[in-house]
Amino acid sequence: MFRRHFPGDRRRPALALHCMMGSGAGWGPIAEGLGGRVDLHALDLPGHGRSPRLAAIAPGEIMATTLTAARAEAERLAAGSADHRVDLLGHSFGAVAALALAVVDPARVRSLTLIEPVMFAALPAPARDPDGLLAALERFEAAGDRAGATAAFLRYWDGPDLNAVPPLTRDQLIAQMAAVRDTMPDIYHDRAGILAPGGLERLSAAVMFITGASSPPVIAEIAAALAARLPDVGRATVPGAGHMAPLTRPATVAELIAVNLDRA
Template identity: 55%
Template sequence: MSGVHLRHWPGDPDRPALALHCMLGSGSSWGPIAEALGGQVDLRAFDLPGHGRSGDWQPGADGPDYHTAVTRIAGSFIERPLDLIGHSFGATVALRIAVAAPEAVRSLTLIEPVLFAAAPDAAQDALDARMQAALADGHAEEAAQGFLSVWGDQDWAALPAPIQMQMTRQIRLVADTGPALRDDSARILRDGGLEQVDAPVLLIAGAESPRVIHAISDALAARLPDVGRATVPGAGHMLPLTHPKQLAGLIAVNLERS
């Protein structure tokens, strides 16, 4: 890829933090949350490959898969223990880092982690199958609409045409995350892995989110040594966009625990 776009919201230089956004989003989603945190952390976020202002994702024949590539990019920004925050796909990357290098994480906030391998779900399997079938038939827009009908916060018809086109291009990246999210190719759930995360962890979910999100949180919470749970009333999967102030308040609680 041609480059990674890094975003920065200055704050306490002694509390570096890194935030990882969801698929089909961008690092800009953390702006209102950073504002609400009021400088408690020195927050950085990058646009995932193929998202926002970052370059396109161009996998090599012998290169890493998308999840691994994003994990390596995130790791390149960690110079000392920091507060790690992730949403959806970004939360699975954050958890992967915490399992692989627990000493690098001061606190871990996981917002709706979509690690489906932790709690296999028939409805999610059916959605994945429909998306893959639509892509195989050359119907990328149909695949994007189906995905957003479950994991988005707006009706497709209400989205501006340029956003529809962008998400239609990006939906293949979502489909390619299957091995990491559904099959746990990164072995995040390996025996003893979650148990060695000694940083305070907060699992946050929207009350109106798909059932599988709550099942995943149950499965992860059962194994993490120091974990809290929070549910945001009236929120769905995209609560960083729809409920930034409430989310920032919960993140601040976890920051105080570390």
């Protein structure tokens, strides 16, 4: 996975994981807003940004590859930090992956900032798809309509209009839908075991959930369900922002991340 670096205080490294259909470049404005408080490293998820394109995806490959690379990067960064820990940041699926990493290796995490984590599995099964997104994506999949699935996914998550982007970008987004589909068992059914009893409760790091005020209500419900199991947690809402708050309100998101950094 391709690594991006936004230089800052080398004594305090941070690792950031982006959303589906994004790239690590999206953390640049947030790093600027943090003003060098952390030495920020961001990975491009498999098949995203400057990471290699995926010709085929084995079941569970996206989460497994992301966790393997993120854990190796966290270990590398922690080895050079003042307290042998890292600050973790994640957005959307990247927030789910960051949470998974924290559960696997809690002693290495100084703080954990989760922006709009899409961990639907934290909710009771009947409440996981209140707006019918998963059902709609399954219908498009059954019909072989990859463009329709991509457009529906982007529309729900406050992304660009698929028909308004340049042809090359459109093709890339449609290709990335295969990675999105591969993560569905992770976020809707917890294939990685993130929510196993006792896992979240063992996290001693300062955790903050950041949600957009205009996001689908299910996102706040997910944050509440996860927060209820964490020992040291805060919650914040970005006024006027939707799911893509890190891109549309980077200064505000950076301010909130800084609050959590101060708590650690």
